[in-house]
Amino acid sequence: MFLRVPLFYWVVFFLYPLLAIVGLSFLSEGQLDFTAFQRIISRAYYRERLLFTFGQAALSTLLTLLLALPAAQVMATYDFRGKTVLLALATLPFVLPTVVVAAAFKALLGDLGLVNRWLMHVLPLTEHPLPFERSLALILVTHVFYNYAIALHILSGYWRTQSMRVEEAARSLGCSPWRLWLQVRLPLLRPALFSAAALIFVFCFTSFGVVLLLGDVQHATLEVAIYRQVNIDLPTAAALSLTQSGLLFLLVWLHSRWSQADLHTPALQSSTSRTRPPQNTLEKIWLRTHVAIATVLVGAPLLALGWRSLSHAAGPLTPEHYINLTQIHQGSLLFVSPLTTIANSLRFALITTCFAVILGTMAAYWLAQRRKKRRRFPHLQHALFMMPLTTSAVTLGFGFTVVFASASTPEWFRALRGSVILIPILHTLVAFPFVLRCVYPALKAIAPSLREAAATLGAAPAQRWFRLELPLLSHGLFIGAIFAFVLSLGEFGASIFVIRPQQPTLPIAIFRLLSQPQPANFGMALALSVILLAICAAAFASLNLLRNSAPGEIRW
Amino acid sequence: MWYRNLILFLILFSLVPVAAQEDGDETTTLTLLTHDSFDLPPALLAEFAEETGIELRILRAGDTGTLITQAILSANDPLGDLLFGVDNTFLSRALAADLFLPYVSDRLAEIDPRFWLEDEERVTPIDYGDVCLNYDRAYFAEHQLAIPETLLDLTKAEYAGLLVVQNPATSSPGLAFLLATVAVFGVESGYNYLDFWQDLAENDVRITEGWTAAYFGEFTAGSETGTRPLVVSYASSPPFTVDEETGEAATGSIVAPDTCFRQVEYVGILRGTENEVQAQRFVDFMLSRAFQEALPDSMYVFPVHPGAALPAAFSEHAQIPAEPVVISAAEIAAGRQEWTQAWLELMLR
Numbered sequence: 001m002f003l004r005v006p007l008f009y010w011v012v013f014f015l016y017p018l019l020a021i022v023g024l025s026f027l028s029e030g031q032l033d034f035t036a037f038q039r040i041i042s043r044a045y046y047r048e049r050l051l052f053t054f055g056q057a058a059l060s061t062l063l064t065l066l067l068a069l070p071a072a073q074v075m076a077t078y079d080f081r082g083k084t085v086l087l088a089l090a091t092l093p094f095v096l097p098t099v100v101v102a103a104a105f106k107a108l109l110g111d112l113g114l115v116n117r118w119l120m121h122v123l124p125l126t127e128h129p130l131p132f133e134r135s136l137a138l139i140l141v142t143h144v145f146y147n148y149a150i151a152l153h154i155l156s157g158y159w160r161t162q163s164m165r166v167e168e169a170a171r172s173l174g175c176s177p178w179r180l181w182l183q184v185r186l187p188l189l190r191p192a193l194f195s196a197a198a199l200i201f202v203f204c205f206t207s208f209g210v211v212l213l214l215g216d217v218q219h220a221t222l223e224v225a226i227y228r229q230v231n232i233d234l235p236t237a238a239a240l241s242l243t244q245s246g247l248l249f250l251l252v253w254l255h256s257r258w259s260q261a262d263l264h265t266p267a268l269q270s271s272t273s274r275t276r277p278p279q280n281t282l283e284k285i286w287l288r289t290h291v292a293i294a295t296v297l298v299g300a301p302l303l304a305l306g307w308r309s310l311s312h313a314a315g316p317l318t319p320e321h322y323i324n325l326t327q328i329h330q331g332s333l334l335f336v337s338p339l340t341t342i343a344n345s346l347r348f349a350l351i352t353t354c355f356a357v358i359l360g361t362m363a364a365y366w367l368a369q370r371r372k373k374r375r376r377f378p379h380l381q382h383a384l385f386m387m388p389l390t391t392s393a394v395t396l397g398f399g400f401t402v403v404f405a406s407a408s409t410p411e412w413f414r415a416l417r418g419s420v421i422l423i424p425i426l427h428t429l430v431a432f433p434f435v436l437r438c439v440y441p442a443l444k445a446i447a448p449s450l451r452e453a454a455a456t457l458g459a460a461p462a463q464r465w466f467r468l469e470l471p472l473l474s475h476g477l478f479i480g481a482i483f484a485f486v487l488s489l490g491e492f493g494a495s496i497f498v499i500r501p502q503q504p505t506l507p508i509a510i511f512r513l514l515s516q517p518q519p520a521n522f523g524m525a526l527a528l529s530v531i532l533l534a535i536c537a538a539a540f541a542s543l544n545l546l547r548n549s550a551p552g553e554i555r556w
Numbered sequence: 557m558w559y560r561n562l563i564l565f566l567i568l569f570s571l572v573p574v575a576a577q578e579d580g581d582e583t584t585t586l587t588l589l590t591h592d593s594f595d596l597p598p599a600l601l602a603e604f605a606e607e608t609g610i611e612l613r614i615l616r617a618g619d620t621g622t623l624i625t626q627a628i629l630s631a632n633d634p635l636g637d638l639l640f641g642v643d644n645t646f647l648s649r650a651l652a653a654d655l656f657l658p659y660v661s662d663r664l665a666e667i668d669p670r671f672w673l674e675d676e677e678r679v680t681p682i683d684y685g686d687v688c689l690n691y692d693r694a695y696f697a698e699h700q701l702a703i704p705e706t707l708l709d710l711t712k713a714e715y716a717g718l719l720v721v722q723n724p725a726t727s728s729p730g731l732a733f734l735l736a737t738v739a740v741f742g743v744e745s746g747y748n749y750l751d752f753w754q755d756l757a758e759n760d761v762r763i764t765e766g767w768t769a770a771y772f773g774e775f776t777a778g779s780e781t782g783t784r785p786l787v788v789s790y791a792s793s794p795p796f797t798v799d800e801e802t803g804e805a806a807t808g809s810i811v812a813p814d815t816c817f818r819q820v821e822y823v824g825i826l827r828g829t830e831n832e833v834q835a836q837r838f839v840d841f842m843l844s845r846a847f848q849e850a851l852p853d854s855m856y857v858f859p860v861h862p863g864a865a866l867p868a869a870f871s872e873h874a875q876i877p878a879e880p881v882v883i884s885a886a887e888i889a890a891g892r893q894e895w896t897q898a899w900l901e902l903m904l905r
Contacts (some may be wrong), residue, residue, distance in 0.1 A: 045901035067769075111781050129783065214746045217723060217763045218904055228904070231725045232897050404629050418633035500635060501617040501626065502587075515765065517773030 006363035014388050017399025024402050025238035036239035039531030053221040057204035058142035060199050070150035074290045076159035079275045089298050090149045097490025098209030099507040100139050103529040108304035111524055134216040147200040158192035198255035206392040208493040223394040241395050252390045276297045309526035321523035338509055345489055345506040351424040352431050352488035353481050360435025364443050388429040401497045427488040435480030442476040486539050506532045584834050585611045587637035591620045595854045604841050610834045613656050619766040620728035628653040634826035637835045643819045645731040648889030656793040656824030659836050663843035665862045679822035682842050683781035683857040686791040686877050687732035688809045688816040692777040695785035705812045707740055720762040720774040728765045733788045736817040737893055739881040777807045792856045795869040811877035818880040
């Protein structure tokens with residue numbers, strides 16, 4: 001009974017809001033009503049949103065793969081100095097909050113950004129030469145930045161498992177470099193390419209913060225269109241949200257099918273260590289080119305973010321933007337001093353972490369129990385708990401909005417609206433499946449004989465749990481907790497729907513400051529972004545504590 | 557071991573401040589929920605605090621559209637004690653959601669009777685402003701361009717790429733301008749407001765989410781990086797662009813007949829407040845001469861109090877349009893959502 005708490009939680013905070021969205025899009029005053037759907041089918045605007053969403057996702061995916069494919073070959077083939085550092089650096093974007101990334105690209109390529117400032121200084125110009133601000137190009141570049149690491153890891157990982165012999169045979173038969181790529185490498189890599197492409201496509205399909213912050217008002221993915229409709233007509237927003245969720249589930253399903261079917265086929269012959277230093281000048285140039293691309297792509301926006309957060313129009317470096325953060329004056333945009341938003345975010349993230357660790361562990365035990373009873377559909381519950389992860393953040397936040405706006409909502413649910421735990425509850429929805437994923441394998445790995453031995457030796461159940469199981473699970477729990485913490489810190493798409501203006505989180509504060517045109521607000525947004533980035537990086541760095549200890553060694 | 561201590565500390569840190577925050581302080585603090593453009597001299601609020609012992613905190617929730625949505629979504633547990641900044645364009649939405657408690661201030665009798673609302677005690681008018689097109693004088697002089705005189709002029713080729721407007725779903729001047737076009741061009745067949753907007757789109761109009769982004773981000777006279785010499789703003793904006801040396805305003809507003817929309821901003825006491833009496837005192841204060849006279853300089857708007865003296869720059873450079881467009885509150889209430897949605901579906905493509 002006790003272990004079913006995660007299931008109740010899932011029903012109340014995930015299923016109920018989702019059903020509320022379904023109800024709102026199909027029902028009007030208790031009657032079936034298809035007006036909202038008719039509207040989104042008949043108006044060109046909504047069709048174009050769909051096309052734009054697919055189009056930008058396809059373009060982003062294509063660009064990412066084009067850049068990552070040769071880089072993956074470099075990583076899989078050559079040894080060179082700084083390779084580990086570069087790989088670690090390339091992974092960084094994946095854990096960065098969207099608002100931080102958006103801020104970084106504005107700091108690099110925006111009207112007030114580093115490149116434009118520098119060009120104006122060097123050329124000398126009075127106006128910024130590069131019109132990247134609010135362009136589709138900026139959205140695409142940011143998506144590439146985000147997904148480059150994923151593509152690189154999937155492709156180079158798969159590449160390493162493939163035999164070199166086919167390639168060597170082709171080469172000795174006089175195959176040209178072009179034919180080598182087109183007829184040997186690409187077909188061999190096809191499963192990994194498909195898998196990476198599907199994953200990147202899904203991420204870009206649900207892109208919200210990046211498009212909202214970097215795009216023009218005309219650039220709207222379905223997510224952004226839902227967000228805009230909330231101010232106008234809730235049923236239309238609900239119908240859009242339902243359409244978006246349906247398409248997303250379909251995409252995720254396709255991805256899981258592709259990656260399951262193909263990625264696990266055994267390689268022809270895998271060799272463990274076959275990376276080598278580049279042999280001739282041509283190879284050296286090729287290697288350096290791709291190392292340079294990766295370094296610039298990942299490094300430049302982050303450096304620009306740091307640099308611009310410390311600089312004014314043209315003058316010397318100054319901590320002024322950071323000092324501004326401590327102040328709250330009458331005309332300030334935020335109700336609280338921007339520094340308070342850091343405390344808010346840390347507090348929300350810590351509560352989320354506690355919730356997620358408790359719920360995730362309970363869910364893991366519950367699933368393990370059910371598994372033993374050999375129920376039908378053993379994977380069903382697992383898949384259910386993972387659903388919040390495959391639902392877009394905007395839909396999660398919007399679901400809460402709909403529940404709060406509905407007259408039939410129970411009073412206790414409504415009371416959450418004013419509560420500090422509302423944000424942690426929302427964040428826990430996406431955080432606890434992560435903990436579950438980290439804990440469940442560890443739990444399954446505990447041999448029953450261990451428990452039995454402990455019981456035979458006279459350990460009480462509680463003692464058994466604290467002295468035996470908890471230490472064995474701690475490794476997974478720690479990783480899950482860090483993920484929950486960072487997820488909550490950077491969460492933006494769902495929070496923006498339910499946040500109370502007097503308790504803004506860091507990402508919300510960054511968003512509001514970035515949407516204002518004044519340079520002072522821009523500077524503060526960048527300074528806050530640097531702080532958020534530092535906290536996330538520190539949290540992930542703490543995962544290294546695990547490296548020196550085998551599972552179970554961390555004591556609580 | 558340090559581990560356990562760290563985790564205990566983190567858990568305590570996460571819970572203690574929450575408890576402390578919930579307690580609140582003992583002195584009466586009123587929270588005024590408002591939009592991002594709200595501003596007042598701190599001295600005025602200090603004066604109010606001294607007189608009444610009530611401290612005012614200002615909570616900016618975004619653009620007016622966002623503000624009203626936020627207020628409606630948290631209707632049962634209001635985000636503040638009063639809401640200021642709901643105007644005649646969004647008023648129907650706020651009233652339909654029954655956000656406010658009735659209150660009729662004694663000072664209401666002192667204000668211009670034109671702003672009284674019939675049979676409506678839940679909101680009190682505080683200021684008004686005319687949403688009009690503003691232009692950059694230097695740009696038009698330099699390019700020897702004539703100032704547009706009607707809304708339809710904006711669709712002419714010589715004004716291509718010059719105008720920036722706001723999204724009416726989020727911005728209140730944006731909605732006001734949309735309503736002006738509805739009033740001028742109508743919704744019936746023939747050349748209606750959507751045809752006009754279609755032509756504006758073909759004439760490369762730029763759209764921003766809010767007024768601040770349009771005026772300080774895109775308008776040539778409001779921003780260093782701006783590229784648009786025409787902006788939807790207020791007839792009262794030009795006084796703020798007066799050059800101290802020459803005494804000339806850098807911008808002007810177009811006040812020709814049928815180009816402007818009169819916006820009245822209201823304050824209401826939010827249902828669910830625990831400080832109703834104090835909130836009423838603040839409403840009274842907002843109608844006082846001192847407050848009304850501070851409005852033009854801090855918020856670019858005109859006082860509803862006819863006795864309030866205007867600052868010199870204002871009486872000199874702000875123009876009041878003689879014939880703003882007329883569109884009744886009932887018409888706005890019936891059509892606002894449909895017009896906004898049709899606009900969005902046409903313009904944000």
